[in-house]
Amino acid sequence: DVKVTQSSRYLVKRTGEKVFLECVQDMDHENMFWYRQDPGLGLRLIYFSYDVKMKEKGDIPEGYSVSREKKERFSLILESASTNQTSMYLCASSHAGAGANVLTFGAGSRLTVL
Amino acid sequence: AQTVTQSQPEMSVQEAETVTLSCTYDTSESDYYLFWYKQPPSRQMILVIRQEAYKQQNATENRFSVNFQKAAKSFSLKISDSQLGDAAMYFCAYTLSPNTGNQFYFGTGTSLTVIP
Numbered sequence: 001d002v003k004v005t006q007s008s009r010y011l012v013k014r015t016g017e018k019v020f021l022e023c024v025q026d027m028d029h030e031n032m033f034w035y036r037q038d039p040g041l042g043l044r045l046i047y048f049s050y051d052v053k054m055k056e057k058g059d060i061p062e063g064y065s066v067s068r069e070k071k072e073r074f075s076l077i078l079e080s081a082s083t084n085q086t087s088m089y090l091c092a093s094s095h096a097g098a099g100a101n102v103l104t105f106g107a108g109s110r111l112t113v114l
Numbered sequence: 115a116q117t118v119t120q121s122q123p124e125m126s127v128q129e130a131e132t133v134t135l136s137c138t139y140d141t142s143e144s145d146y147y148l149f150w151y152k153q154p155p156s157r158q159m160i161l162v163i164r165q166e167a168y169k170q171q172n173a174t175e176n177r178f179s180v181n182f183q184k185a186a187k188s189f190s191l192k193i194s195d196s197q198l199g200d201a202a203m204y205f206c207a208y209t210l211s212p213n214t215g216n217q218f219y220f221g222t223g224t225s226l227t228v229i230p
Contacts, residue, residue, distance in 0.1 A: 033218070035220075042120075042220045042221055042222035043220040045217060045218070090159065101209065102149070102161055103149075103151075103218055105151075105158055107157070107158045
């Protein structure tokens with residue numbers, strides 16, 4: 001069964017800590033995405049990557065960075081966590097190329113920053 | 115800018131009845147794709163149905179069907195014979211024709227309750 005795996009379902013961190021959220025997909029997808037999900041705001045794109053070592057800013061990149069050293073792994077980094085980054089974080093991946101690029105999502109990582 | 119609007123934050127339906135979730139979008143493009151995703155409580159987001167804008171025929175997947183009105187930029191989801199397992203948050207999404215790194219735009223979601 002193909003899937004997107006997010007390393008942590010629940011995390012609790014303190015303000016100022018560095019936080020790593022890891023995402024691995026086993027579908028050989030070219031594109032990978034990090035979304036933030038908040039009630040009433042839907043899903044907002046933080047960063048995406050269409051190739052190894054490539055990254056593009058989404059709608060809300062401030063306070064976040066990403067790393068894609070291998071095709072299957074896309075990491076989201078909060079350099080100095082703040083309370084307004086408490087949220088659900090969703091990783092997704094998709095194929096590039098022809099056809100409707102269906103997103104496959106991970107289970108999500110719920111981050112609480114105290 | 116591309117936007118997706120879901121005007122119904124919450125909906126409810128009686129088990130076995132039919133419910134329609136609304137979605138409108140704004141784009142100047144002529145070729146794009148539309149999706150409905152389902153997120154059950156504490157579970158993974160999964161694809162329900164998708165529609166290519168160049169196709170006039172409405173997509174259907176078992177009990178799920180869409181009403182795609184391209185001129186009106188409307189893309190509603192109809193769930194027939196609602197089941198308890200249909201209770202979830204539903205998100206409408208849009209993406210342009212496929213190319214490397216294309217973005218997906220999501221609405222704010224509709225929370226569907228199914229009443230036994």
